[in-house]
Amino acid sequence: MSRSNVRKGSNWILLKIFIKSNNRKFIFLILNTIFIFLILNAFFILWYSKQNSMLQKYFSNQKDWNDDLDINAYYSTISSNFTQGFEHNYLEKVTSELTDTLNHFIPSLASNCTSLFSVEFLHRNQSLLQRFQVNGYLAFLSEVFYESLIEGRLPNNYTELLYYQISPSNPAYHINDTLSLQSDSSQNAFTMNFTIVGILSNLERSFRENSLSTDVLNWTSNIKYWRYKYTPQERFFTTSSFLVDIANSFPFLSTGRAVIIDFDYNTKAIRAVKISKYLSYFQEHLFTFQGLLSEPQETFTIGLDLYESLRTFQSNWRSKTIIVLAAIFPLSLLLIFLCYEGFNYHQKEYLASLGLLQTLGVNKKRLSWLVSIEVIWILFFSSIVGSFCSLLISLIVSLSDPNGYQDAFSFLTAPLFLFVMFSFLILYFLLGLIIELRKVRTLPAIKSLSLANYQKNRFQQLFSKVELLLSFPGIILTSLGIFILKFTAKEILTTYWSLYTLGWVMIFFGVVMLTLAAFFLFSRCIVFTFEWFGEKLWRRRKNLLGFSFKNIKFNNKSYKKAISFLLLFGLALIPGIVLKPSLSDHLTIEKTLALGASDLVLNSQYPQLLPSQEALSNISGIEKTASVMLSSFTLKRDTFFGEQEYTVPILCIYNLTAFLATVELSTLNFGINPGEISQLEQNLSYLMTEDYAKRKGYSDGVRFTNAFFGEVSKEITFTFIAGFDVFPLLPQRKRVAFNGERIAFSLVMSLDSYEKLETSLISFKTSKSFHIIIKTTSSESLSTTKEQIQNQLSPAVEIVDQSMVINEMDLESINLITIFQAFSTIASSIIAVLYLNIIVANIFKFRTKALEIEYTLGITKKEIQKAFLLELGIISLIPIIFCSFCGFIFGWLIGTFLSSNYQVYSSFKLSFNAYSGLAIILVGGLIALGWLTRLIPKIKQYHMVSEV
Secondary structure, X not given: OOHHHHHHOOHHHHHHHHHHHOHHHHHHHHHHHHHHHHHHHHHHHHHHXXXXXXXXXXXXXXXXXXXXXXXXXXXXXXXXXXXXXXXXXXXXXXXXHHHHHHHHHOOOOOOEEEEEEEEEEEEEEOOEEEEEEEEXXXXXXXXXXXXXXXXXXXXXXXXXXXXXXXXXXXXXXXXOOEEEEEEOOOOXXXXXXXXXXXXXXXXXXXXXXXXXXXXXXXXXXXXXXXXXXXXXXXXXXXXXXXXXXXXXXXXXXXXXXXXXXXXXXXXXXXXXXXXXXXXXXXXXXXXXXXXXXXXXXXXXXXXXXXXXXXXXXXXXXXXXXXXHHHHOHHHHHHHHHXXXXXXXXXXXXXXXXXXXXXXXXXXXXXXHHHHHHHHHHHHHHHHHHHHHHHHHHHHHHHOXXXXXXXXXXXHHHOHHHHHHHHHXXXXXXXXXXXHHHHHHHOHHHOOOHHHOHHHOOHHHHHOOHHHHHHHHHHHHHHHXXXXXXXXXXXXXXXXXXXXXXXXXXXXXXXXXXXXXXXXXXXXXXXXXXXXXXXHXXXXXXXXXXXXXXXHHHHHHHHHHHHHHHHHHHHHHHHHHHHHHHHHHHHHHHHHHHHOOOOXXXXXXXXXXXXXXXXXXXXXXXXXXXXXXEEEEEEEXXXXXXXXXXXXXXXXXXXXXXXXXXXXXXXXXXXXXXXXXXXXHHOOOEEEEEHHHHHHHOHHXXXXXXXXXXXXXXXXOEEEEEXXXXXXXOOXXXXXXXXXXXXXXXXXXXXXXXXXXXXXXXXXXXXXXEEEEEEEEOOOOXXXXXXXXHHOOOOOOOEEEXXXXXXXXXXXXXXXXXXXXXXXHHHHXXXXXXXXXXXXXXXXXXHOHHHHHHHHHOOOOHHHHHHHHHHHHHHHHHHHHHHHHHHHHHHHHHHHHHHHOOOOOXXXXXXXXXXXXXXXXXXXXXXXXXXXXXXXXXXXXXXXXXXXX
């Protein structure tokens, strides 16, 4: 095409010629962008596909709706001039209407429930006014109450009651006892007599065995918002229809009444993708629900426990999502590098085509239009193909879950996914546009472009505007994010999730900017140092090493980009290799410590609820037991950030001999031996967290007194015995950023020493929990022993085995994040090979003129090849060491945040083993693979001009 035709041709014809002349670059960019789309979408597909299963695991581990000390739906009221005329099926109608209401909200949610109708009668006993409470149950529960009868029968009319005998040793009523109720009405004196026809016992066990709610039996302790809440000393039961007869017959002036309904929610009906909708509906309609046909006057509180559970899950899910995003941010940066270098792929040919079009008369305005359409076309085509492939992957992933097809494409509507993808599209477009327009703008200076760096002074080569443009916004964003999370009340952050998210997003992008600025500056320093050293070395000695260092100057710009990339490469690669074995070892330690280095642990807030040692000794399968108490003192100290609150946990051992016989100290390296623990028998002695003891000098003779805990009646000095790294049942500080629990140190004492400490304090704030550590025999199965213990326990006592230390939801999230890290390792490996291939190609092309000059000076082709390899090795050495170090630190940070989701008994540590060595070898191997797979063919195929 002639120059005039080119100049006059349409833009679309020019675009066609332009794309055809650079087809290799366009194909590479399209494949590269599709690859990036697949990586980003694969993350969201895998993560959101597990949201529903994690929700179900959360419910199965966190919630037993029938025994969670909470009531699902209720009203309570105090009525003056009580309106009589309740229908016999009053409770049935209320239960049915509330069930329909919840099922209309979430289909099939409320299937099973346990209901009670409670009425408090205010009556006069001689000169005293007393309360008398009767609870009415639905008729279909009669069989359950019949199973709990230890004497007598069920009521046949409204004058007969059942008495629930809570304390068998000292019952207040017996069979055939009569109760008389006199109304408090001077105008209409009325007396009603009731006969005890049945005695109930172990009613909670019967309810539990029949999958009924035990919470309704203790409803007066389990409702949060109430008007009528009377805790009776004695409890009486009858059917709800008989209770209605009583209420309609007794002419009292005032009364309290309540309807208590506890649903055993069908959580499988809850879809995780609709949690936000559910929470909004709860707030608008269900918290204060009024308008039942069977009870039009009273206002019900409905679903508060489900609302709180869903909100807790959503908060945990979003927190874990932030951790996941932070964990893969190095991979995101590698993708940015890949995008950048993709636009510079075959740069020499691309610049030549632009120059040719300019020579043929195409002005810069039309060239700018061409490159803009080029970027838009690449982005559009790649996004369509990449999204289509992602949808296919999503569909395949959903087939692994029988119900997964419902939420197969739920990630497409997730705000986080839309935000990330929209940000990527904008960033990709701006990055490509800036790179390509810059080439158009510098067209007249193409020939001198490769010498631009040589004309800069040393200071300009070391520092650039890029670092400043990244550093200042990075510092501002990070500081603002830390300020939001550090100085905003925890309750506000919990309620206003958007503020919490904003704080973390600001920190995330701030850290990304600062990391890039630091790595760019570090890469410049490395190249600058190598250039300076190369000049000095070449002047002193003309050898291969000096020649290699000297050649770095010819491609310093490419090497700076390569070093920055390699520094990020370690962050993306190494955590995926070392994190999984390290977390596996850490979880083993956590489970051992949480169980007190034994087999089972009984936990309770009330020591009187725990079974006696004698009762436990009669259970087959129990070998040894030991009792301990964990007391956490809350202290306040003035700091730079104001008054800070932290805790000091103290483990109090009741019997040292029994403790040492029960606890298996050999299972882990606790940093302490049985002999040192036995020395706690000495009066006023203690064990302390080792690092704190060394830091404060307590291990070197500094006195530790009770005055540390506050004002004392008499100062007592305690004797330091030894320090420990970890100790059974003793929690350590949770490493949660900004709002984590602050534990300064932990102590271990005998019962006598602790009692003297507590009695010497004038005022203090502490919370206590009581535990029995159980060591079982190998002859009896653990599940059988646990079942026997469970039969003797109160519902307020928790029995913990290894499977309960870390719930399935946390394990699922840990497994998923380790999978993402492994995915990041694989993806970053592919990216590294691709990126370094491109870098080598660009380096080699810009070095062709220098190679000809070196060849004419007498340097052989073989020596040039050796120098090239040595040059790349020199450039890679420091980044390999530094990025490996950064990768291990980043892996430790991820593991620390993951392990902070549950109670932490030990600090997370990376396991330095064969995996660590493999990680470093893999870093170097992939770098070498990226260099050599492109370099060796280039060197072999290249021919000097003099050889042609």
